[in-house]
Amino acid sequence: MDLKKIYQKLRERKTKKSNRPSTPSSDLESSIFPDNDHAESRIKPEEVSEDYRGILEKIKLRNSILYESIKELNEYQQKAIFTNNKKTLVSAMVGSGKTTVLVHKVLYLHFIKNIPLNKMAVLTFTNKAANEIKERIMTFYMQSNDSCAPDFSLFGTFHSVARNILANNHHLTKLGYTSNFTIMDENEKKEFYLRIADELYLNIKYRNKIDKRIERYIDNLSRAENKRVLYGNMKNEDDLKKLVEIGYERKKQNNVMDFDDLINNANLVLSYPENSFHPKWIVVDEFQDCNLMQIEMIMNMANDSTLIFAVGDPNQLIYTWRGSDLSIFYDFKLNECKEHHLPINYRSTSNILDVAKFLISYDTKELHGTRELGAPVSLINHYDSNQEARYLANSIKILNKEGVPFREIAILFRTKKQSQIFETVFEREGIPFEVTTRQTLQNIPSLHWLTQLLKACLNKQDLNSIYDAICNENYGIIEPSNVLLKKYKASVDKSDVRTELEKLIEWLSTNTNSGNDFLNFTTKMLQLEDWLENKTYAEIPNIFNYFELSTNLRPTSINYSKDVELVKKFLEEVSIYVQLNYDTDIKSSFLAAISEMSLGGHQIIGKTIDPNSEKVKLLTMHSAKGLEFRYVFISGANNGLIPLRYANMTAEQIEEEKRLFFVAMTRAKDYLEISYHTEPEGWNSYPEPSIYLDEIPKDLLKSKQVEKFIEEDIKSDNKTIDKVGQWYMGQFVKHPKYGTGTISKISKTNIVCDFEKFGEKSFAINFLPILPVEIV
DNA sequence: TTAGGGTAAGTTTTT
DNA sequence: CTTACCCTAA
Numbered sequence: 001m002d003l004k005k006i007y008q009k010l011r012e013r014k015t016k017k018s019n020r021p022s023t024p025s026s027d028l029e030s031s032i033f034p035d036n037d038h039a040e041s042r043i044k045p046e047e048v049s050e051d052y053r054g055i056l057e058k059i060k061l062r063n064s065i066l067y068e069s070i071k072e073l074n075e076y077q078q079k080a081i082f083t084n085n086k087k088t089l090v091s092a093m094v095g096s097g098k099t100t101v102l103v104h105k106v107l108y109l110h111f112i113k114n115i116p117l118n119k120m121a122v123l124t125f126t127n128k129a130a131n132e133i134k135e136r137i138m139t140f141y142m143q144s145n146d147s148c149a150p151d152f153s154l155f156g157t158f159h160s161v162a163r164n165i166l167a168n169n170h171h172l173t174k175l176g177y178t179s180n181f182t183i184m185d186e187n188e189k190k191e192f193y194l195r196i197a198d199e200l201y202l203n204i205k206y207r208n209k210i211d212k213r214i215e216r217y218i219d220n221l222s223r224a225e226n227k228r229v230l231y232g233n234m235k236n237e238d239d240l241k242k243l244v245e246i247g248y249e250r251k252k253q254n255n256v257m258d259f260d261d262l263i264n265n266a267n268l269v270l271s272y273p274e275n276s277f278h279p280k281w282i283v284v285d286e287f288q289d290c291n292l293m294q295i296e297m298i299m300n301m302a303n304d305s306t307l308i309f310a311v312g313d314p315n316q317l318i319y320t321w322r323g324s325d326l327s328i329f330y331d332f333k334l335n336e337c338k339e340h341h342l343p344i345n346y347r348s349t350s351n352i353l354d355v356a357k358f359l360i361s362y363d364t365k366e367l368h369g370t371r372e373l374g375a376p377v378s379l380i381n382h383y384d385s386n387q388e389a390r391y392l393a394n395s396i397k398i399l400n401k402e403g404v405p406f407r408e409i410a411i412l413f414r415t416k417k418q419s420q421i422f423e424t425v426f427e428r429e430g431i432p433f434e435v436t437t438r439q440t441l442q443n444i445p446s447l448h449w450l451t452q453l454l455k456a457c458l459n460k461q462d463l464n465s466i467y468d469a470i471c472n473e474n475y476g477i478i479e480p481s482n483v484l485l486k487k488y489k490a491s492v493d494k495s496d497v498r499t500e501l502e503k504l505i506e507w508l509s510t511n512t513n514s515g516n517d518f519l520n521f522t523t524k525m526l527q528l529e530d531w532l533e534n535k536t537y538a539e540i541p542n543i544f545n546y547f548e549l550s551t552n553l554r555p556t557s558i559n560y561s562k563d564v565e566l567v568k569k570f571l572e573e574v575s576i577y578v579q580l581n582y583d584t585d586i587k588s589s590f591l592a593a594i595s596e597m598s599l600g601g602h603q604i605i606g607k608t609i610d611p612n613s614e615k616v617k618l619l620t621m622h623s624a625k626g627l628e629f630r631y632v633f634i635s636g637a638n639n640g641l642i643p644l645r646y647a648n649m650t651a652e653q654i655e656e657e658k659r660l661f662f663v664a665m666t667r668a669k670d671y672l673e674i675s676y677h678t679e680p681e682g683w684n685s686y687p688e689p690s691i692y693l694d695e696i697p698k699d700l701l702k703s704k705q706v707e708k709f710i711e712e713d714i715k716s717d718n719k720t721i722d723k724v725g726q727w728y729m730g731q732f733v734k735h736p737k738y739g740t741g742t743i744s745k746i747s748k749t750n751i752v753c754d755f756e757k758f759g760e761k762s763f764a765i766n767f768l769p770i771l772p773v774e775i776v
Numbered sequence: 777t778t779a780g781g782g783t784a785a786g787t788t789t790t791t
Numbered sequence: 792c793t794t795a796c797c798c799t800a801a
Contacts, residue, residue, distance in 0.1 A: 125790040128790085183791095233782070234798090599791055622787095622788045622789070644787055646786060
């Protein structure tokens with residue numbers, strides 16, 4: 001159930017509150033705390049505080065619904081919820097119900113300890129996690145008698161909460177920003193820097209790698225000057241340093257922030273001595289993933305009377321490349337912190353846990369299973385990934401016939417590339433599947449354009465959004481060109497104090513052939529803020545008509561109906577966000593909603609992955625984190641792939657790959673199968689099983705070698721052959737442009753010719769522009 | 777300006 | 792191993 005539906009139900013109930021039945025409906029009850037079906041446990045925490053029973057009794061009197069829910073939890077979970085320590089770290093083992101504990105902690109603090117929800121900051125890393133927490137709390141609100149909608153203003157991702165802190169902080173101007181700043185995502189950031197480089201004729205090498213270079217530059221600020229700037233084959237420094245410095249100033253001029261700026265700037269305003277923003281409680285999810293900036297944000301939000309409750313699992317730390325580090329986790333733990341454990345895993349069979357245990361690096365003794373022995377874990381040796389894909393297609397068909405739904409089956413691998421062969425084979429074999437692809441706003445051009453348009457209207461200094469809104473190749477009113485911005489910037493009068501929006505519109509109207517449509521559209525842009533003035537959330541979808549999107553979305557385009565649908569859904573979503581998170585006025589609430597979309601909220605609209613769809617899931621190990629499946633197949637556990645081999649690997653990175661393998665294994669509920677290949681295709685993978693498999697005792701794994709399929713190999717399309725049709729190796733041929741040459745390579749789909757003057761050229765076999773040459 | 781030699785980098789992707 | 796692209800030599 002999504003937030004919108006819950007909210008609608010909540011509203012419905014509000015209106016007919018008087019004759020509402022006192023018992024909650026059963027469908028709600030079962031959906032509220034899904035992790036709790038195996039609550040009873042033989043394992044007990046060593047010490048149980050004296051007033052422990054008392055607390056439960058107290059809850060029973062205060063809120064019987066919460067009591068019913070909490071009494072189902074195990075004692076470790078209850079202890080973590082009842083703790084009132086200033087700093088608490090809950091080390092949660094994999095599959096031990098940490099989100100359940102987190103949600104109950106919030107409910108306990110609110111309903112029993114009377115902490116208002118808006119005095120609690122609940123910080124997560126993903127929108128998905130934030131939404132799940134909000135949904136569960138909403139559902140609880142619906143069950144209990146509370147009639148008002150909960151205030152989630154400090155619930156959200158670090159970035160989203162940071163944005164809201166900044167937008168509402170009086171000291172923001174000290175940083176050179178105003179409260180209507182907009183957010184640029186990673187792609188927009190790259191464009192932002194490249195445009196500066198273009199405009200100022202900066203010498204920038206490896207332009208396509210500019211994002212990586214800037215990141216590396218900032219990470220290496222402590223290193224020697226030229227070490228930070230050089231990349232690849234560069235011998236001399238380029239203007240990277242200058243670019244970063246100008247970028248820093250330009251972001252302020254344009255009133256835009258990138259993702260990192262949100263956290264960094266929030267830290268700056270929070271650490272001002274006059275800052276008075278301090279939540280009563282700070283609750284952190286996936287604490288092990290925090291980097292230093294995020295820890296700093298937690299600490300800056302806290303004051304002497306703030307209590308911190310963090311939940312995390314060091315064994316699932318797989319994002320150190322985003323700046324998190326085990327030392328952060330342990331430093332926090334050592335510093336006057338009460339530690340709790342959640343050692344009981346409800347997810348996997350004992351066989352699976354027994355194997356996974358050998359890969360655990362921290363708190364080894366603390367993982368306890370609750371389930372039956374189950375099927376043994378298999379280690380299977382395939383010839384290569386193609387053979388494996390055929391084998392799995394077969395196995396999955398059999399499983400499905402036996403009644404296992406496709407959605408309960410997942411195939412996990414280390415790199416995205418590995419999914420291709422499964423897609424090809426499953427497609428051919430008619431097995432329904434879905435691949436998790438990274439969704440960015442750029443993947444949905446109409447929504448990307450719309451966000452840029454709305455950003456441009458609300459932040460009239462955001463030159464990049466303004467330009468992209470007006471000069472978009474699909475939906476813009478003016479044809480984009482890579483010199484327009486440069487020319488505009490060069491000719492603009494520095495003493496002109498008007499906004500960039502006004503200036504660029506005027507400039508474009510005189511320097512391009514713009515017609516009435518342009519005038520009409522840009523006037524609408526300038527006036528959107530005024531239009532919004534006296535509107536309510538319910539009128540936000542009217543923006544569709546305001547901008548005449550039925551014509552501006554290009555009705556002749558093949559994407560038109562889809563675009564209209566997406567845009568309407570987007571505006572609807574914005575409307576709901578404004579309704580749920582209304583703060584001071586419609587304008588700032590609207591901007592908050594648009595910012596939320598920049599922070600990945602669009603995934604709600606554009607998402608193609610439905611966890612409940614009847615499809616086999618093909619996932620990278622990273623994207624499988626947090627998910628679970630009855631049947632899990634880990635593909636390609638070869639050395640070099642797990643751990644993935646690349647230059648200068650550190651011991652820490654080898655450890656992280658191990659944790660990743662652990663995460664992959666523990667996704668399985670009932671059945672786990674691990675494979676490696678005799679002849680792996682990647683340049684970096686060796687024909688031997690992963691080193692991590694050596695750490696697992698042989699008798700815990702059921703080893704098997706799969707016979708090679710003798711059917712025609714699917715990759716034979718690319719294999720070289722000697723002859724096809726009239727063509728043979730070494731044959732003399734003639735090409736109208738390249739002249740004469742000889743055939744140097746033949747495959748089922750292509751012929752490669754080596755021309756005397758032009759070297760090797762490849763041609764598709766169905767469209768050969770060459771002729772045979774008769775040798776006399 | 778162009779051709780060809782030389783060499784680092786390559787993965788994962790919460791926002 | 793392949794790719795991208797810097798760098799240098801004409």
